[in-house]
Amino acid sequence: MSEERKVPKRGISTYCFYPQLGVNMDLEDIFMHMQDMGATGLEILADGIIPGYPYPSEEWLNKWFGLIKKYDIVPVEYGHWVESRLYPGQREASLEESLEQLIRDIKLAHYLGFTCMRTKLGVISETLDPVSNWREIIHEALPYAEAFNVVMQPEIHAPTKLTDRMVNDYVEFIEKENTKYFGFNIDFGVFQNKPVPEMARFFREDRVSKPEDIIPLLPYVHCCHAKYYNMSADFEETTIPYREVIQIMIEHGWDGYLLSEYEGPHKEDINHCIEQVRRHHVFMKKILGQ
Amino acid sequence: MLEYEGVQYKGFRNIYNEEGEATGFQVGIRMIGYRGAWLSEFRFGYIEVDGEKFLADRCTFVVSGVEYTYEETFNLGRVKWPLNEAMIVRVQKPGGLAQGSHTVSALYGQVASYVPFGSGELDINQKPGGHGHSESFGYTREMIIV
Amino acid sequence: MSTSQKPGIHRGVSTYCWYPLYNVNMTLEDSFEIMKDMGAHGLEILADGIIEGYPYPSKEWLNKWFSLCDRYEIVPVEYGHWVESKLYRGRELNVEESLEQLIHDIKLASYMGFTCMRTKLGVIDDKLTPTKIWRDFIRRALPYAEKYNVVMQPEIHWPTRLTDQMILDYVEFIEKEQTQYFGFNIDFGVFTTDATGMGMPPGMELNPSKPEDIIPLLPYVHCCHAKYYNMDENFEETTIPYREVVQIMKDHNWNGYLLSEYEGPHKEDYNHCMTQVKRHHVMLKRILGE
Numbered sequence: 192m193s194e195e196r197k198v199p200k201r202g203i204s205t206y207c208f209y210p211q212l213g214v215n216m217d218l219e220d221i222f223m224h225m226q227d228m229g230a231t232g233l234e235i236l237a238d239g240i241i242p243g244y245p246y247p248s249e250e251w252l253n254k255w256f257g258l259i260k261k262y263d264i265v266p267v268e269y270g271h272w273v274e275s276r277l278y279p280g281q282r283e284a285s286l287e288e289s290l291e292q293l294i295r296d297i298k299l300a301h302y303l304g305f306t307c308m309r310t311k312l313g314v315i316s317e318t319l320d321p322v323s324n325w326r327e328i329i330h331e332a333l334p335y336a337e338a339f340n341v342v343m344q345p346e347i348h349a350p351t352k353l354t355d356r357m358v359n360d361y362v363e364f365i366e367k368e369n370t371k372y373f374g375f376n377i378d379f380g381v382f383q384n385k386p387v388p389e390m391a392r393f394f395r396e397d398r399v400s401k402p403e404d405i406i407p408l409l410p411y412v413h414c415c416h417a418k419y420y421n422m423s424a425d426f427e428e429t430t431i432p433y434r435e436v437i438q439i440m441i442e443h444g445w446d447g448y449l450l451s452e453y454e455g456p457h458k459e460d461i462n463h464c465i466e467q468v469r470r471h472h473v474f475m476k477k478i479l480g481q
Numbered sequence: 482m483l484e485y486e487g488v489q490y491k492g493f494r495n496i497y498n499e500e501g502e503a504t505g506f507q508v509g510i511r512m513i514g515y516r517g518a519w520l521s522e523f524r525f526g527y528i529e530v531d532g533e534k535f536l537a538d539r540c541t542f543v544v545s546g547v548e549y550t551y552e553e554t555f556n557l558g559r560v561k562w563p564l565n566e567a568m569i570v571r572v573q574k575p576g577g578l579a580q581g582s583h584t585v586s587a588l589y590g591q592v593a594s595y596v597p598f599g600s601g602e603l604d605i606n607q608k609p610g611g612h613g614h615s616e617s618f619g620y621t622r623e624m625i626i627v
Numbered sequence: 628m629s630t631s632q633k634p635g636i637h638r639g640v641s642t643y644c645w646y647p648l649y650n651v652n653m654t655l656e657d658s659f660e661i662m663k664d665m666g667a668h669g670l671e672i673l674a675d676g677i678i679e680g681y682p683y684p685s686k687e688w689l690n691k692w693f694s695l696c697d698r699y700e701i702v703p704v705e706y707g708h709w710v711e712s713k714l715y716r717g718r719e720l721n722v723e724e725s726l727e728q729l730i731h732d733i734k735l736a737s738y739m740g741f742t743c744m745r746t747k748l749g750v751i752d753d754k755l756t757p758t759k760i761w762r763d764f765i766r767r768a769l770p771y772a773e774k775y776n777v778v779m780q781p782e783i784h785w786p787t788r789l790t791d792q793m794i795l796d797y798v799e800f801i802e803k804e805q806t807q808y809f810g811f812n813i814d815f816g817v818f819t820t821d822a823t824g825m826g827m828p829p830g831m832e833l834n835p836s837k838p839e840d841i842i843p844l845l846p847y848v849h850c851c852h853a854k855y856y857n858m859d860e861n862f863e864e865t866t867i868p869y870r871e872v873v874q875i876m877k878d879h880n881w882n883g884y885l886l887s888e889y890e891g892p893h894k895e896d897y898n899h900c901m902t903q904v905k906r907h908h909v910m911l912k913r914i915l916g917e
Contacts, residue, residue: 214652215482215484215485215651215652216482217482219482220482220491223491223492224490224491226494227491227492227493227494227627228494228627229627230627424582426581461484462490465490465491466625469624469625469627470625472627473580473581473625473627476580476627482650482651483650483651484651485647485648485651485652485895513647513895514646514647514676515642515643515646515647515673515675515676516673516675516676516709517675517676517681519711519714521714521715521716522711522713522714555715555716556715558711558714558715561675561681561682563679563680563681564649564650564675564676565649565650565676565679592713593713594709594710594711594712594713594714594747594748594749594750595709595747595748595749595750595755596750597750597751597752597753597755
């Protein structure tokens, strides 16, 4: 039996359309676009997608499973937040308060069929250092993640660099705990090496990671935010060195999901967002040789 | 939900058989109007992609999940294409459409008993855009096959 | 809902105001919310596009309908429907087939709480003369209209004039049948003096009816389409002599609903439609002295 070449899989995050949901599109509309594009992997931002979150109705859950089946969707990543400033005056939530939220989301993510979580921790600095008790919180949550088989993943997002201390701390933690239930979602924005004209003020020239910086992290990465800011008419992302990054992933046999995440301008324009995501998937199919 | 445009972007993709070969493509259309159409009052001109026209004999029409040939719709005065639903037109084209951008037009319409003109078939030479014999809709949209 | 009990002229809205926007970026409930904002309680629906599953709505949808009407204090006034004469290729619908459609709509309109119907008949010429068999099926429908207490009303719409033979034929029919269950919806477009924004086909003359032409018809009019093409920033309709028409209606102690019906340009623009309908109700309130 010949071994099949391992390549990344394609998916999208509901983030691509976030200001449109409930205005002129709904979750099913996103699933239709995914089916058109052959992009099966899904990230949801749980809070905005699940009506009644965190306590969805039985009726909605039935609808969810029906739609997943109808459109052949693979639930990949469940985006959630561990709120550290939930109450006025609070700077960091207690271990118990944080754990309560986290366990609730682990169970719900699992029930909905997700295998990863984008676990957003509260931060305490401009460079997005997580709350000081993050190790305790995650340590206590690990048995639940294991029992419910979902991987918690902080998102590594610009202006964080892949070589930052924070990332080292996470790796150290993973190795010390010897766990597969904590990892990373690398947001491709960390590789952005050209500014988007309309958004130049957000670009930090001193905070660009090199494509090869991802190599030592790949064993801990279960899915990525395939961030795009500007897909050109000839189907190229103009600000991020996609080809290099994906080539490295293929060489290292990484076969997780690349989840489209549009963070460019004109998110208020539904047709612009649709065109950008279609271009993005033409682009990724080409790179992946599909 | 619907997109505002007459030609719907979502649903635009190639159709494959069990062997994985593309046998055609599909595209959704909707009435930008105030009533749906009894299928017997539905009128179809064509789907046109990059200048190539596909007439009714190469299309089937899916309403609420059920697929019809154009001839089958003629006697269906009790089946409605609901206003709040896109109709999916499935078009036979061996090999499907190429990956990339396409200019897609659709000409279709609905007989309206309460307006004085027309109740016949649409003129397949009519350009999408203006009004035709019945309450006709013709729209064009640039769309990408992934 | 005491307003509906009082005699006089009341305000309402037709869902026609927003027709291309339903299920794109608004729902029926959104219309109700806007009506409540404006204190406009009377409602016309275009049954076909508004009732999910028309002509066979589910019990679930009907429950939702009653609940929404109650919550937003909606008075179902007019049920817009069509008697399709050109349903099949090559022949006109016969009396029995027409009657079948009509009776179904009478029953459904009544069940949903409507007291009038905008009964659109098939036409045979440019003056919108109805099909020859109209008397036959309307006569046979009258006992149903009476039993279910809904008034069938053709809409008198430009280019028809209020003094046309067709109107005389209708009046003659009403008097001969001695019925209160057949009448008129006068569309204010018949009074339009300025074709700007009307999209008048070339070769057609405007030839408007005079406001006083409505006087002999008022006893047969149960509600009107308060048509507007252009509401300006001073809250005036610039193409229709509203003040004169409404003054005449007041002077003749007409009771019923004026149902806003926007037929001007830019119906694709949600914000434009919103501004126009709000301006229209500011104008109506001022004219009605509310």
